[in-house]
Amino acid sequence: MTLKSNFAFSLFLLPILFFAAAEGTRAETVTFKAADGLSVTANLEKASSATAIVLFHQAGSSRGEYATIAPRLNNLGYTTLAVDQRSGGTFAGVVNETAKAAAKAGKPDDYADARPDMEAAISYARALPGIKRVVIWGSSYSAALVLLIAGEKSVKVDGALSFSPGEYLRGTSVRGAAAAIAVPTFLSSARSETAQWQPFLKAIPKTANAVGFVPEGAGVHGSSALIAGRSPNAAEYWAAVEPFLKAYF
Numbered sequence: 001m002t003l004k005s006n007f008a009f010s011l012f013l014l015p016i017l018f019f020a021a022a023e024g025t026r027a028e029t030v031t032f033k034a035a036d037g038l039s040v041t042a043n044l045e046k047a048s049s050a051t052a053i054v055l056f057h058q059a060g061s062s063r064g065e066y067a068t069i070a071p072r073l074n075n076l077g078y079t080t081l082a083v084d085q086r087s088g089g090t091f092a093g094v095v096n097e098t099a100k101a102a103a104k105a106g107k108p109d110d111y112a113d114a115r116p117d118m119e120a121a122i123s124y125a126r127a128l129p130g131i132k133r134v135v136i137w138g139s140s141y142s143a144a145l146v147l148l149i150a151g152e153k154s155v156k157v158d159g160a161l162s163f164s165p166g167e168y169l170r171g172t173s174v175r176g177a178a179a180a181i182a183v184p185t186f187l188s189s190a191r192s193e194t195a196q197w198q199p200f201l202k203a204i205p206k207t208a209n210a211v212g213f214v215p216e217g218a219g220v221h222g223s224s225a226l227i228a229g230r231s232p233n234a235a236e237y238w239a240a241v242e243p244f245l246k247a248y249f
Helices: 014-024 069-075 097-105 111-126 141-152 174-178 191-203 222-226 234-248
Strands: 028-033 039-045 051-056 079-083 133-139 159-163 185-188 210-213
Touching (some): 028 111, 039 069, 051 069, 185 191, 210 234
Parallel strands (some): 051 133, 133 159, 159 185, 185 210
């Protein structure tokens, strides 16, 4: 199913809004261990519902990618866990602490190497008091890993959102994993990237309630599509994401 809407969003307040949200967050910084012992850093913000959304960033980025996205999800009632994966860098001045720890320990930091960090984050979220459902949200390379995790069921998830996924991972088939997804899944990207994920959407069984959103505007790569400071049509992405979340979680 493909959704379209005609929202647009002004850019002139963007830097102010982005950094005000980043400074105003009530997030708690937490750490937990990946399977190989690496310490993973994340920002946790608890909310009222029984659903936690675990947020994973794109290449060269950090948990700071979700400085404006997480508070909006919190206002919708969802607990959020914005994670630093070992394959990353800095976003909006927020340094990736997991990547720093991985470099210090001499651990590899290719895209696929971040999977243990992601799986540890999912397990951490699942163990939070009052949480009954865990939804995973990925951006660019982590969007591909989100689909792999959901399809291969290496750790239990209840839903997935994947922004700008592609066949970025050597030796794996995201399309193949998508064929085994059995949970509600949302896919989107910049308009120009639509062809990258359409095969994944087609592969997901209809019983999984998969949704593909193609924006009317140009959009941007990854989760930045939902950041007003980076995406001129962020509002139309939110107009698709929020009903999806409310319908299933």
